[in-house]
Amino acid sequence: MAKEPAIKNKITEDTALVKILENSKASKILAKYNLPCLGCPIAVFEMESLKIGKVCEMYNINLESLLEELNKNVKK
Numbered sequence: 001m002a003k004e005p006a007i008k009n010k011i012t013e014d015t016a017l018v019k020i021l022e023n024s025k026a027s028k029i030l031a032k033y034n035l036p037c038l039g040c041p042i043a044v045f046e047m048e049s050l051k052i053g054k055v056c057e058m059y060n061i062n063l064e065s066l067l068e069e070l071n072k073n074v075k076k
Helices: 024-032 052-058 063-073
Strands: none
Touching (some): 024 063
16 A cells, blocks of 8 residues: 655645645545635646645634644644
């Protein structure tokens, strides 16, 4: 079985979605928080520039809780 890509540094509000989505565990956590970008066809073209903090701000998602869960569950 293939090993999950590690996220090298702590995920912060400035981490791009493209980096977070490299890990399937992180993808599942983002889906749990109903991040609309995951299913948005336009977001595909913006993933490298979309920062998790900005997305949370736009969609009123609790950034602090999301970051805590991501950093706790996505092993370095």
